[in-house]
Amino acid sequence: MTPYLLAIDQGTTSSRAIVFDQKGASIATDQREFTQHFPSDGRVEHDASEIWESTLAVCRGVLEKAGLDASDLAGIGITNQRETTVIWDRATGKPIHPAIVWQDRRTASLCTKLKTDGHEDTVVERTGLLIDPYFSATKIAWILDHVEGARARAEAGELAFGTVDSWLLWNFTGGRSHFTDASNASRTAVFNIHEQNWDNELLKLFRVPRPLLPDVLDSAADYGEAEARWLGAPVRIAGIAGDQQAALIGQACFKPGMAKSTYGTGCFLMVNTGSKAVRSENRLLTTVAYRLNGQPCYAIEGSIFVAGAAMQWLRDGLKLIGDAAESSAHAQSVGVDNQVYLVPAFTGLGAPHWDPHARGAIMGLTRDTGIGEIVTAGLQSVCYQTKDLVRAIQNDGAVLASVRVDGGMVVNDWLMQFLADILNVTVDRPRITETTALGAAYLAGLQTGVFDSLEQISELWECERQFHTGMPPALRESLYAGWLDAVERVCNN
Numbered sequence: 079m080t081p082y083l084l085a086i087d088q089g090t091t092s093s094r095a096i097v098f099d100q101k102g103a104s105i106a107t108d109q110r111e112f113t114q115h116f117p118s119d120g121r122v123e124h125d126a127s128e129i130w131e132s133t134l135a136v137c138r139g140v141l142e143k144a145g146l147d148a149s150d151l152a153g154i155g156i157t158n159q160r161e162t163t164v165i166w167d168r169a170t171g172k173p174i175h176p177a178i179v180w181q182d183r184r185t186a187s188l189c190t191k192l193k194t195d196g197h198e199d200t201v202v203e204r205t206g207l208l209i210d211p212y213f214s215a216t217k218i219a220w221i222l223d224h225v226e227g228a229r230a231r232a233e234a235g236e237l238a239f240g241t242v243d244s245w246l247l248w249n250f251t252g253g254r255s256h257f258t259d260a261s262n263a264s265r266t267a268v269f270n271i272h273e274q275n276w277d278n279e280l281l282k283l284f285r286v287p288r289p290l291l292p293d294v295l296d297s298a299a300d301y302g303e304a305e306a307r308w309l310g311a312p313v314r315i316a317g318i319a320g321d322q323q324a325a326l327i328g329q330a331c332f333k334p335g336m337a338k339s340t341y342g343t344g345c346f347l348m349v350n351t352g353s354k355a356v357r358s359e360n361r362l363l364t365t366v367a368y369r370l371n372g373q374p375c376y377a378i379e380g381s382i383f384v385a386g387a388a389m390q391w392l393r394d395g396l397k398l399i400g401d402a403a404e405s406s407a408h409a410q411s412v413g414v415d416n417q418v419y420l421v422p423a424f425t426g427l428g429a430p431h432w433d434p435h436a437r438g439a440i441m442g443l444t445r446d447t448g449i450g451e452i453v454t455a456g457l458q459s460v461c462y463q464t465k466d467l468v469r470a471i472q473n474d475g476a477v478l479a480s481v482r483v484d485g486g487m488v489v490n491d492w493l494m495q496f497l498a499d500i501l502n503v504t505v506d507r508p509r510i511t512e513t514t515a516l517g518a519a520y521l522a523g524l525q526t527g528v529f530d531s532l533e534q535i536s537e538l539w540e541c542e543r544q545f546h547t548g549m550p551p552a553l554r555e556s557l558y559a560g561w562l563d564a565v566e567r568v569c570n571n
């Protein structure tokens with residue numbers, strides 16, 4: 079059997095494809111950024127066709143770079159930005175509206191109304207989520223209410239909804255497969271994570287017609303075949319997971335208590351809770367980490383909307399840096415204790431604050447504040463936000479001895495050291511930081527027989543560097559107290 083696996087990582091800002099071998103080593107990578115559309119305050123859209131075209135381009139590109147043909151692949155694993163909502167016409171395969179991205183806040187007032195009407199408890203109980211514009215359900219309703227005739231067409235079964243995994247699968251299979259996996263379904267707010275099916279009462283509450291929805295499969299499953307016209311030969315699509323869940327798998331966090339934190343556009347901390355769906359008392363989410371052989375494994379998740387996006391804003395919006403990597407030099411010269419706080423609530427605040435109306439701020443400015451202080455505060459905000467999550471997790475009773483990190487930001491040593499310092503938790507950076515794609519490859523590998531078991535996968539994980547705290551407790555406390563004060567000022571709750 080051919081040992082290569084193609085992982086597609088369709089992220090918020092770029093589409094990536096990586097070929098892995100049977101040892102989990104990456105053979106070649108291809109990546110393409112695509113257009114971000116910000117039509118007005120709080121709105122974020124993608125062109126779903128551009129998502130598909132960029133994905134196809136990187137799949138072709140990576141095979142060329144690896145010097146492989148599609149027939150050399152055992153299978154494809156797809157991982158994706160989650161919650162982002164695409165609705166398309168089943169007959170033409172064309173989207174009826176731009177994709178509404180997970181960061182989009184346009185449904186904030188609808189969410190407030192649903193909360194005021196007392197529905198949040200049912201949603202938390204059944205889905206593990208909260209009522210927030212972040213999740214797909216209100217985005218689906220918004221499209222159906224704003225595209226002429228869409229609601230009637232959805233009821234009549236003429237339209238299909240998908241998160242990005244389903245959209246890519248539909249395109250790869252020429253419209254033959256309309257599926258998603260349990261981890262992606264668990265981010266829609268209409269999937270009952272305990273019963274593992276779409277919840278009729280929630281579908282009614284959010285006004286989501288059942289005929290729109292894909293069937294939900296295990297994360298390692300036979301999803302269909304990518305047609306030969308795309309990559310030159312048919313290839314099995316054998317694994318799907320939301321990108322944060324895929325990172326948990328790529329980090330081999332298979333045992334309860336194991337945690338990973340991913341630093342890309344946003345930051346997502348996840349702790350495996352095994353077969354138990356633990357309900358957070360501190361406004362964290364309960365989610366499906368993965369489902370294998372019909373058995374769901376659950377996780378607690380803290381989601382932060384802006385992490386690397388703050389660096390992008392400093393680079394592209396304020397033009398204070400030419401490149402995200404320049405942030406390290408600024409931070410090294412400024413140091414940790416500069417009293418400037420940047421709260422990057424550009425699209426509201428996620429866990430544990432959940433305030434869609436909050437907006438960003440920079441506080442503590444003095445006459446001698448310069449570019450360095452602001453850039454450093456941007457980096458520090460990522461760590462302070464993680465501390466908010468870790469505190470919530472610890473208040474829920476979890477013991478976090480260490481956290482495995484990944485994502486584009488973790489190459490920044492200064493950031494990783496400050497993270498360990500402020501969390502007072504050991505930070506483990508793996509040798510392979512492309513864990514999201516790796517997780518998708520592992521799922522496809524499990525289904526196609528390239529990998530036998532989760533135990534075998536666990537043995538492939540290797541630590542590249544550990545960061546231990548060296549910060550005096552009093553400094554940690556005073557820095558964090560300043561952050562809490564800054565956050566309180568931007569919240570409207």
Ligand SMILES: Nc1ncnc2c1ncn2[C@@H]1O[C@H](COP(=O)(O)OP(=O)(O)O)[C@@H](O)[C@H]1O
Binds near residue numbers: 342389
């Ligand atoms: N050296 C660095 N220091 C700080 N941030 C960085 C560094 N290198 C990249 N980044 C940030 O990491 C993010 C990219 O991470 P990535 O995991 O590719 O994101 P995504 O998957 O969300 O598109 C960008 O927001 C970028 O600003």
Ligand SMILES: O=P(O)(O)OC[C@H](O)CO
Binds near residue numbers: 090091158343
């Ligand atoms: O594209 P990323 O890596 O920022 O991840 C997006 C998340 O899946 C949103 O929930």
